[in-house]
Amino acid sequence: MPEKVLMKGNEAIAEAAILAGCRHYFGYPITPQTEVAAYMSKRMPKIGGTFLQAESEIAAINMVYGVASTGKRAMTSSSSPGIALKCEGISYLAGADLPALIVNVQRGGPGLGGIQPSQSDYFLATRGPGHGDFHVLVLAPASVQEMADLTFKAFELADKYRMPAMLLADGTMGQMMEPVVLPAPAEHFIEKPWAVTGTECKRPHNIANSLFLLPEVLERMNFERFERYARVEEEEPMWESFLMEDAEICLVSFGITARVSRNAIVQARKEGLKAGMIRPKTLWPFPKKPLLEAAGKVKSFISVELSMGQMREDVELAVRCQKPVYLCNRTGGMIPTPEEVLQSIRKANEEGG
Amino acid sequence: MVVFEKPKSLTDIPMHYCPGCTHGIIHRLVAEAIDTLGIEGKTIGIAPVGCSVMAYDYFACDMIEAAHGRAPAIATGVKRSLPENIVFTYQGDGDLASIGLCETVSTAARGENITIIFVNNAIYGMTGGQMAPTSLIGQVTQTSPYGRDPKTAGYPIQICELLATLEAPAYLERVTVNNVKNIRNAKKAIEKAFRYQLEGKGFSLIEVLSSCPTNWGMTPQKALEWIDEKMIPQYPLGVFRDKEA
Numbered sequence: 001m002p003e004k005v006l007m008k009g010n011e012a013i014a015e016a017a018i019l020a021g022c023r024h025y026f027g028y029p030i031t032p033q034t035e036v037a038a039y040m041s042k043r044m045p046k047i048g049g050t051f052l053q054a055e056s057e058i059a060a061i062n063m064v065y066g067v068a069s070t071g072k073r074a075m076t077s078s079s080s081p082g083i084a085l086k087c088e089g090i091s092y093l094a095g096a097d098l099p100a101l102i103v104n105v106q107r108g109g110p111g112l113g114g115i116q117p118s119q120s121d122y123f124l125a126t127r128g129p130g131h132g133d134f135h136v137l138v139l140a141p142a143s144v145q146e147m148a149d150l151t152f153k154a155f156e157l158a159d160k161y162r163m164p165a166m167l168l169a170d171g172t173m174g175q176m177m178e179p180v181v182l183p184a185p186a187e188h189f190i191e192k193p194w195a196v197t198g199t200e201c202k203r204p205h206n207i208a209n210s211l212f213l214l215p216e217v218l219e220r221m222n223f224e225r226f227e228r229y230a231r232v233e234e235e236e237p238m239w240e241s242f243l244m245e246d247a248e249i250c251l252v253s254f255g256i257t258a259r260v261s262r263n264a265i266v267q268a269r270k271e272g273l274k275a276g277m278i279r280p281k282t283l284w285p286f287p288k289k290p291l292l293e294a295a296g297k298v299k300s301f302i303s304v305e306l307s308m309g310q311m312r313e314d315v316e317l318a319v320r321c322q323k324p325v326y327l328c329n330r331t332g333g334m335i336p337t338p339e340e341v342l343q344s345i346r347k348a349n350e351e352g353g
Numbered sequence: 354m355v356v357f358e359k360p361k362s363l364t365d366i367p368m369h370y371c372p373g374c375t376h377g378i379i380h381r382l383v384a385e386a387i388d389t390l391g392i393e394g395k396t397i398g399i400a401p402v403g404c405s406v407m408a409y410d411y412f413a414c415d416m417i418e419a420a421h422g423r424a425p426a427i428a429t430g431v432k433r434s435l436p437e438n439i440v441f442t443y444q445g446d447g448d449l450a451s452i453g454l455c456e457t458v459s460t461a462a463r464g465e466n467i468t469i470i471f472v473n474n475a476i477y478g479m480t481g482g483q484m485a486p487t488s489l490i491g492q493v494t495q496t497s498p499y500g501r502d503p504k505t506a507g508y509p510i511q512i513c514e515l516l517a518t519l520e521a522p523a524y525l526e527r528v529t530v531n532n533v534k535n536i537r538n539a540k541k542a543i544e545k546a547f548r549y550q551l552e553g554k555g556f557s558l559i560e561v562l563s564s565c566p567t568n569w570g571m572t573p574q575k576a577l578e579w580i581d582e583k584m585i586p587q588y589p590l591g592v593f594r595d596k597e598a
Contacts, residue, residue, distance in 0.1 A: 024430070024433060024434060026430070050433040050434075052429070052433065054426070054459075055455055055456065055459035056455060058423065058426070058455075058456075059423070059426040059429075059455070059456050059459065060426075062419070062420065062423040062426035062427050062430065062456070063426050063427070063429050063430035063433070064430060065417075065419075065423075065426075065427050065430060066417070066426070066427040066428065066429060066430020066431040066432075066433075066434065067430040067431070067433065067434040068430075069417050069427070069430075069431060070397075070430075070431055070434040070435055072434050074430065074434075088420055089420065089423070092420050096418075196397055196415040196416070196417055196431070197397075197415065197435060197438070198394055198395040198396065198397060198414070198415055198435070198438050199393070199394050199413075199414060199415055200394040200395065201393060201394040202394070205364075205412075205413055205414055205415050205416060206415050206416075207409045207410075207415070207416045207417070207418065208416075208417040208418065209409060209416075209417070209418040210418065211406065211407075211418055
């Protein structure tokens with residue numbers, strides 16, 4: 001039996017990254033994710049890895065860019081205002097087709113906002129965090145176990161598709177403790193013949209680059225990249241269905257609000273309300289297929305989230321507005337109680353669809 | 354018998370630099386240093402944003418193109434990943450001394466074992482001649498049409514002097530390439546900087562005063578004279594740190 005250990009969410013991210021073969025971490029202190037950096041600063045020197053507290057978020061993501069160029073697994077972590085600063089570097093990673101992991105333990109915004117949990121970087125993460133046409137993989141853990149599992153998975157997907165991945169957690173996920181079974185250390189890594197490692201005078205020089213001055217060439221690069229994204233959208237959406245077999249009201253929620261929703265659904269069932277949930281584990285690619293299928297069966301959807309309805313737009317698009325999509329939300333660091341979510345289920349039941 | 358040839362560390366791609374620009378000379382000096390030390394196969398260069406943005410096509414070693422000003426942070430990542438390789442950045446004054454000043458100072462303060470070639474021509478060339486952090490007092494540019502006025506635009510940043518206040522850097526020298534004697538000195542300095550990195554001595558930066566006839570509005574010859582007359586008084590040549598000396 002694999003051993004269970006009690007860990008904080010942020011520490012689970014750090015240890016899972018190390019098990020995934022990441023030996024280079026660059027960060028900058030910001031609440032509520034500083035435990036990732038603290039953990040890395042203890043562990044990395046003992047395993048021959050790099051922990052470097054960068055001068056800025058911008059420097060940290062560019063250090064990641066440097067390591068990623070050499071073909072090795074690298075990561076940075078931050079929280080919302082810091083992620084905004086990293087967007088320049090994330091765009092360059094995407095433009096140079098470099099894999100890397102960016103962890104965003106979200107807090108409330110805009111501006112300096114607050115330090116309590118939030119999901120209001122949904123647009124920033126899922127629409128391509130930076131300038132230009134691109135996407136990053138966005139994975140959304142809803143338990144400390146998934147903090148570990150999806151960190152590990154993010155590195156694999158990033159390498160497979162040569163693109164950056166973002167673990168989109170929130171302050172609650174980062175701070176809470178749960179038992180975790182850690183993944184086995186990664187053993188197989190994809191070959192990276194494109195890596196910048198020195199030619200050893202044996203091959204033409206490799207260049208990690210996102211500059212293509214000829215518009216025909218840049219357009220072709222973008223088209224090709226989006227063909228790859230289409231494969232990701234086809235093959236990689238992840239989600240969990242909960243009591244959807246006979247559901248009439250489908251909640252859609254990720255991260256901490258999915259856990260609150262689960263409790264609310266159990267209560268609703270006791271009242272005879274047939275509620276269920278589709279919980280996206282990837283936000284990009286968004287699990288459009290199960291949502292569209294559900295649209296043929298349920299009366300309505302409720303998007304339960306810690307933002308002003310950012311994910312609701314994706315739910316409406318996924319179900320092609322066939323059924324109403326209600327919003328149950330809190331923001332600014334507030335989290336809905338199961339009772340609040342239950343109220344929204346009752347209301348959706350009354351209004352029908 | 355061949356008495357003069359192109360360095361192995363330069364590719365055959367024609368350079369895009371303006372007539373009279375000294376980037377070509379500086380590229381050559383960097384390539385010669387790499388050849389002399391026999392490190393082409395393990396050198397990784399990082400190109401900036403600015404006139405030398407396409408340096409990644411000109412150097413035959415593995416190359417990375419950086420975001421504006423971020424080359425020292427990328428170099429840090431590369432060196433931490435591949436400590437046995439030789440890592441250099443090639444940056445202009447806008448890139449290094451303005452938008453990337455934080456990365457420059459922090460990388461120097463950490464004493465990263467990398468080499469920076471800093472090309473200072475006191476102007477933004479690629480974008481058509483705007484005021485740089487290193488533009489001289491009174492210098493007319495597209496964005497200082499009445500001359501750089503210290504009351505509103507401050508004073509030129511002297512990078513070697515600034516970095517010499519830090520403990521970590523191993524080697525800081527300012528050179529220029531406006532005549533044969535100065536080119537020979539520049540060659541020595543660049544080679545020494547790479548050698549120091551090979552020997553693990555730590556951070557080195559060579560500031561090269563360079564000309565921009567196009568945006569200075571001068572003939573190439575006059576531009577080389579302007580370096581002597583105007584730039585060197587503001588940016589004196591010499592060694593600002595040498596941990597072996």
